[in-house]
Amino acid sequence: MLPPASESGGNRQASNAATYDDHPMSLPFLRLPHYISAFHLMIYLHAWSHLRPSKRRQKSMLYFLKLYCTVYLMLPSCVVNRKHYKSVRKRRSEGEVEMRVRTDARRQAILETATQVFREVGYERASIAMISARIGGSKTTLYGYFKSKEELFAAAMTGAMEEQGRQLTAMLDPSQPDLRRVLESFGEAYLRLVTSDDILAIVRTAVAEAANSKLGPELYVRGPKMGWEHLTTYMSHLKERNIINTTDPRVAAAHFKGLLEAGIVEPLQYGAEAEFAPREAVVAAVDAFLRAYSRSGLVIG
Template sequence: MRVKTDERRQAIMEAAAALFREVGYERTSMAAISARLGGSKATLYSYFKSKEELFAAVMMESMGEQADKMIGLLAEPAGDPKSALLAFGEAYLDLVLSDDVVAMLRVGLVDANHATLGPLLYASGPEHGWDQVACRLALWSSEGLIAVTDARLAALQLKGLLEAGLFEPKLYGATPAVDRNAVLSSAVDIFLSAYKPIR
């Protein structure tokens, strides 16, 4: 019975994802999703309390597995934070610059003027992910690999360095004017220079 329930939830999310991409968040309704699935709105609401919750679930699934692997790259720096940060940065850019994630982010940004959708997306996605990165950085700092006093701020600064010149052009459908490898390499160097431990 559980497998059937999981399969139905997955089918709902796939139908919703397709509609969100096709017509946008605002013009997608629970009725349209249920019509595409051939079920009832009551079935949808038994899985998701609202369209906002469904959209957030679709967004998180599009990023979930990759994000977990990406955070895992920071688990074992083996005394070499630079290699771990480069691997993490590469995986992060693969994720955040992917067509699927960018398409869903565009929908979320365009329609995030709703009181609940924007905060829900942020809390369950970027905020949660970068909080995990901050925990890893705090651990590295306790082990003397780096020296941070505010791990959350350091994590967000790393995010900004990695995205510089790459993420905004992708979001707008423009071609970045900077080389991705150069951005990644300098982001890690700048970060480690700012947070190198005092010996």
């Protein structure tokens, strides 16, 4: 059934109005030159019919008439509608954000899949083709995110290490009064991390590739070095508060690291059994560190 005539006419008028308002010439200050231009053109043609100029003047007048009409006709297409421009810019911005979100999600999916492949078959046997097949894309797509298998491995492994490293460094709170408890909690979490199968595999791969590529140094800088810089900062806070006695917080951090790893990390990297249980190693490491660095009577107990 057709709508009532008044409603149909109203909709049609509203549609025409919306279309007209969207047009660049809808702005009053742009419509005015059209009226003036039409008036000038009428006067020009009237003068032409009465003056009957010479051929030379006719030629000159025709040239200016063509130029005038050209500018008159091109004016609407040369003016940018501000509302339309804003709409286009907004849609473009929204499209860029959506594309960036999709790109980040795709990159994260690649890293997760690559991590699984590296854990299953190891760095040597893993390949870009294998990872791209697992994802369901092409090698070209993968190379658009990572230039080589080496770069992909570093990104996949350091992503996991950085997250675990943030959890570790969160334990190093200088405001906590019980230094022994802080060091023991940190030590236990640290040993769980460095003795896990994933981290041991990463370290072995980095050492194996150190002579042939920059993979080893990159993994070290983005992993262990970053973590021990946080520990050095923590030792600096302890030194400033006169809780530990040291002239160099970096040396204190390195000593504590060595005490934690002694008899555990090195045997495991070779595939052998650890010399001590983790809890035993942590307690012994904290005792030795506090005897060497604590001020008398403050943290020994």
